[in-house]
Amino acid sequence: MEGKRTKVDIIGDMLSSIVGKGGQIKPTHLMYKSNMSHGQMKTYIDDLVQKDLIKKVKKNNFDYVIITDKGHEFLQKLREMKEFERAFGL
Amino acid sequence: MVQVVFSPKWFWGKDIFIDVIALLVLLSIAVFATRYYKIKKSKNYLFLAISFCLIALSFFSKILINFTIYYQVLHTKVIGSMTYTQTILQSSEILSFSGLFLYRLFTLLGLYMLYSIYEKQSKANIVLLIYFIIVSIFFSKEEYYIFYLTCFILFAIISNRFYQNYGKNKEKASAMLAASFSVITISQAFFMLVNFTKHFYVAGEVVQLIGYVILLTAFVTVLRHGREKNKGRHNR
Numbered sequence: 382m383e384g385k386r387t388k389v390d391i392i393g394d395m396l397s398s399i400v401g402k403g404g405q406i407k408p409t410h411l412m413y414k415s416n417m418s419h420g421q422m423k424t425y426i427d428d429l430v431q432k433d434l435i436k437k438v439k440k441n442n443f444d445y446v447i448i449t450d451k452g453h454e455f456l457q458k459l460r461e462m463k464e465f466e467r468a469f470g471l
Numbered sequence: 472m473v474q475v476v477f478s479p480k481w482f483w484g485k486d487i488f489i490d491v492i493a494l495l496v497l498l499s500i501a502v503f504a505t506r507y508y509k510i511k512k513s514k515n516y517l518f519l520a521i522s523f524c525l526i527a528l529s530f531f532s533k534i535l536i537n538f539t540i541y542y543q544v545l546h547t548k549v550i551g552s553m554t555y556t557q558t559i560l561q562s563s564e565i566l567s568f569s570g571l572f573l574y575r576l577f578t579l580l581g582l583y584m585l586y587s588i589y590e591k592q593s594k595a596n597i598v599l600l601i602y603f604i605i606v607s608i609f610f611s612k613e614e615y616y617i618f619y620l621t622c623f624i625l626f627a628i629i630s631n632r633f634y635q636n637y638g639k640n641k642e643k644a645s646a647m648l649a650a651s652f653s654v655i656t657i658s659q660a661f662f663m664l665v666n667f668t669k670h671f672y673v674a675g676e677v678v679q680l681i682g683y684v685i686l687l688t689a690f691v692t693v694l695r696h697g698r699e700k701n702k703g704r705h706n707r
Contacts, residue, residue: 387511389510389511457697457698458506458507458510459510460697460698461503461693461694461697461698462507462510462511462697463697464644464693464694464696464697465503465504465507465693465694465697466507467640467642467644467645468636468642468644468645468648468689468692468693469519469633469636469648470589470632470633470635470636470639470640470645471513471515471516471519471588
């Protein structure tokens with residue numbers, strides 16, 4: 382069984398969910414896709430916006446979260462890190 | 472007198488080249504492990520980075536010793552006067568002793584740290600094992616093979632852990648990592664036999680080179696796999 386997710390795992394899941402939806406996603410969908418509570422998601426979104434990994438935009442009266450280039454780069458690093466972790470058995 | 476030159480003369484310089492490759496491979500892995508440590512703050516990454524750095528440092532010490540001896544001391548012996556050569560040889564004794572000590576210390580500490588990532592230990596155990604490492608380094612001053620025997624055992628245990636990891640995840644990169652450490656383990660066996668003939672040193676260096684090339688390939692595979700996964704997601 383997998384252990385408790387770390388902060389980095391949660392961020393990775395969030396960014397992957399956004400990319401999986403073509404680079405933009407509604408906050409509610411993001412919440413379900415990354416298995417988070419509403420409060421938790423709000424904190425993480427604010428944190429990621431501050432770090433310039435995602436952006437909040439409004440389209441047709443709906444809120445969307447989109448991934449930035451920096452977010453794509455960070456996700457790539459996370460995936461490399463995961464592979465590294467698996468290969469070395471860390 | 473401490474035995475420093477294990478290489479046959481025709482192999483001088485080539486062994487330095489092999490050690491430079493090993494050093495670069497180890498440093499690249501250490502750099503990436505440090506980057507990942509900054510992201511995840513996991514101690515395992517930090518220990519992995521430090522252990523690879525220590526082994527890289529040991530190669531650096533070995534390169535410095537060999538470079539100085541091959542290209543300064545022994546060269547001078549051929550062209551210089553007797554008195555001048557003797558002075559250099561005396562100073563090279565100090566250099567060889569301290570360089571060899573550092574080479575062995577960094578190697579064994581690095582390997583032990585790598586081993587400790589997979590075999591968690593109490594503080595008392597860590598102190599005890601560091602003591603044994605230092606003792607083995609002093610004994611290997613006279614009987615050099617003790618150092619390579621210790622390396623052989625540590626590399627063998629670490630390789631076994633990598634094979635166990637491969638058994639769990641069946642990843643290509645894990646298999647390559649286990650293979651690379653096994654090949655490096657074999658190279659230590661060749662180094663143990665250097666006293667019989669210096670050709671074992673050449674064999675050890677060549678096998679070691681193969682091991683580090685496989686390690687580099689495993690590392691590149693890990694990075695490439697991570698990037699391909701990302702591209703796959705981008706294209707969805």
